[in-house]
Amino acid sequence: MASTAQELAFSSIEALSARIQRKEISPVEVTQTMLSRIDELNPKIHAYYTVFHDEVLEDARRAEQEIARGNYRGPLHGIPMGIKDIYEMKRTTCGSQALQEYVAEEDCVAIKKLKSAGSLILGKTATYEFAYGIQSLKSPVEPVRSAWDLSREAGGSSSGSGGAIAAGMAYSAMGSCTGGSIRWPAQCLLHVGLKATYGRVSRRGIYPLAWTLDHPGPLARTVKDSALVLQALAGYDELDPASANVPVPDFTAKLDRDIRGMRIGLLADLYEKSCDPKVLEVYDKAVDKYRSLGAEIVKVPSIGIPELEAIEWPTLWSEAAAIHVRNIRNRGDQYNPNTRQFIQWGLLVSNAYYMLASRCRAQVRDDLNAALTRDCDVLMLPTAGFQGPPPVAEESPGLNFIGSAFEIYTPIFNFTGHPAIQVPCGFDSDGLAVGFQIAAKPFDEVTMFQVARAYEQSEPWHTMHADI
Amino acid sequence: MDSREMVIAKLAEWDIVPSEEDLAELVPAYEALLQSQNVLENMLRTRSMGNAMEFPLSEPAVIHDMGRYR
Numbered sequence A: 001m002a003s004t005a006q007e008l009a010f011s012s013i014e015a016l017s018a019r020i021q022r023k024e025i026s027p028v029e030v031t032q033t034m035l036s037r038i039d040e041l042n043p044k045i046h047a048y049y050t051v052f053h054d055e056v057l058e059d060a061r062r063a064e065q066e067i068a069r070g071n072y073r074g075p076l077h078g079i080p081m082g083i084k085d086i087y088e089m090k091r092t093t094c095g096s097q098a099l100q101e102y103v104a105e106e107d108c109v110a111i112k113k114l115k116s117a118g119s120l121i122l123g124k125t126a127t128y129e130f131a132y133g134i135q136s137l138k139s140p141v142e143p144v145r146s147a148w149d150l151s152r153e154a155g156g157s158s159s160g161s162g163g164a165i166a167a168g169m170a171y172s173a174m175g176s177c178t179g180g181s182i183r184w185p186a187q188c189l190l191h192v193g194l195k196a197t198y199g200r201v202s203r204r205g206i207y208p209l210a211w212t213l214d215h216p217g218p219l220a221r222t223v224k225d226s227a228l229v230l231q232a233l234a235g236y237d238e239l240d241p242a243s244a245n246v247p248v249p250d251f252t253a254k255l256d257r258d259i260r261g262m263r264i265g266l267l268a269d270l271y272e273k274s275c276d277p278k279v280l281e282v283y284d285k286a287v288d289k290y291r292s293l294g295a296e297i298v299k300v301p302s303i304g305i306p307e308l309e310a311i312e313w314p315t316l317w318s319e320a321a322a323i324h325v326r327n328i329r330n331r332g333d334q335y336n337p338n339t340r341q342f343i344q345w346g347l348l349v350s351n352a353y354y355m356l357a358s359r360c361r362a363q364v365r366d367d368l369n370a371a372l373t374r375d376c377d378v379l380m381l382p383t384a385g386f387q388g389p390p391p392v393a394e395e396s397p398g399l400n401f402i403g404s405a406f407e408i409y410t411p412i413f414n415f416t417g418h419p420a421i422q423v424p425c426g427f428d429s430d431g432l433a434v435g436f437q438i439a440a441k442p443f444d445e446v447t448m449f450q451v452a453r454a455y456e457q458s459e460p461w462h463t464m465h466a467d468i
Numbered sequence B: 001m002d003s004r005e006m007v008i009a010k011l012a013e014w015d016i017v018p019s020e021e022d023l024a025e026l027v028p029a030y031e032a033l034l035q036s037q038n039v040l041e042n043m044l045r046t047r048s049m050g051n052a053m054e055f056p057l058s059e060p061a062v063i064h065d066m067g068r069y070r
Helices: A003-009 A013-021 A027-045 A053-068 A109-116 A159-166 A183-188 A223-233 A277-292 A305-334 A337-347 A351-374 A411-416 A445-456 B003-012 B020-045 B049-054 B063-069
Strands: A048-051 A080-084 A120-125 A149-153 A172-177 A192-195 A215-220 A263-266 A296-299 A378-382 A420-427 A433-439
Touching: A003 A027, A013 A027, A013 A223, A027 A048, A027 A053, A027 A080, A027 A120, A027 A159, A048 A159, A053 A120, A080 A159, A109 A120, A109 A172, A109 A223, A120 A159, A159 A172, A159 A183, A159 A215, A172 A192, A172 A223, A183 A192, A183 A420, A183 A433, A192 A223, A215 A223, A223 A420, A223 A445, A263 A277, A277 A296, A277 A378, A277 A420, A277 A433, A277 A445, A305 A337, A305 A351, A305 A411, A305 B020, A337 B003, A337 B020, A351 A378, A351 A411, A351 B020, A378 A445, A420 A445, A433 A445, B003 B020
Parallel strands: A080 A120, A080 A172, A263 A296, A263 A378
Antiparallel strands: A048 A120, A172 A215, A192 A215, A192 A420, A378 A433, A420 A433
16 A cells, blocks of 8 residues: 555544645545555454445545535544444444344434534444443454554454554544543554543434443544544533533634643552553653643542442443343343343342442542642543553453452543543553543543643654554 | 342342353352442441532532532
């Protein structure tokens, strides 16, 4: 593949949209580049379940004509994207054998908004079954592979969305996050992964995993690209009961401001004792970089891993069980065994436990809000405390992680609702990608983007990609 | 009633009969869940009961209470 095509495939949205606006390149040419790469690489990566070859080319021609007439809609106009296959749009399988024949009657709200902004939808990307049944070689569909190392998986559950970007088969792709399913694959693949504040983006038409924890959001190559996609997605939806009726700011407003004097609060109690030293070594360099950029680093008290796990997983699985129990009873054999067991486990969570966890998550939320008001401007911590992504598994780990140390640090912001972004910060001594999270006050994504971008622009990680 | 019997009984409330393969995963996971209850109870003990009772009923976790932080 020619190097120019390679450069085009791994461009940022920011750079590509400027070229499209100047008419230096056509959305048709960009889309054809994506489609030819998908044809060539998807049989190895398995990132897409469905590709809309004809439809997306037709949309690209329409975008080209609009732009030629001077009707440029904005930075997503003519940009090809992937969509996790739990978003309703045409055939929507949720990665499950139980939904192979399901065809959505209309696009979900998020896709309507992306199309309205001019994005071109390439296809539906792979997901863990219903966004949680972990893929393995025993799954009915091939696990998504990392373009960095085809023997490894791409992280999950938004595995196809991450896998597509990493292989130069999309410029951004939508994921969903209930415990870390955007930020974790983003870390695995050296991407940016964004979960905005709970209520910022409508979930209507996206298959739920756990109502009080679910957040839609994009994976992308850069912080600014993430902000541009969020700009298209954000807004009140009166038909989503969790949607927040709050103003939508310009998410790029403070992107290029320096961060001197800003206070970054480390949630060290959560990760210091549990984080793999190889991961921590890379993360600590990112903290030092922030110090060199003029930020003040402070420590903020927080819960530890046992408390995080005690709140997150029983809440998630009991809500998921409420969604799936009827199907499990009537056609459980169509679910992956480990998916079925997760749901059964959720049915074992008592009402009192769920309410206890609800009280505790409010307590954590209040503590973090107090810290963000009193002690710091943003919070920082690693995305995960273990190396990733793992080799493609022969079979699913099932419920084995429950009760054992599982050092994923993303769920804390799912159950508090704070906006959080994963930023890549290099490779560990084994060559595996490492990332960290920046979180901010509710609905203050602008500050979160500012701090994340300041680090990103000081390091080369966002310019790197797999050689594929 | 041991853990295995508890799991079977609780799933029976939902008209679900787990397989042996399911039970091999579910029983240790259920025992871990019981341990987590203690973790949560200890968390709430760090606050006075009065404060604990004032916690909003928490979901959605942020927006029901966002007025306090703006």
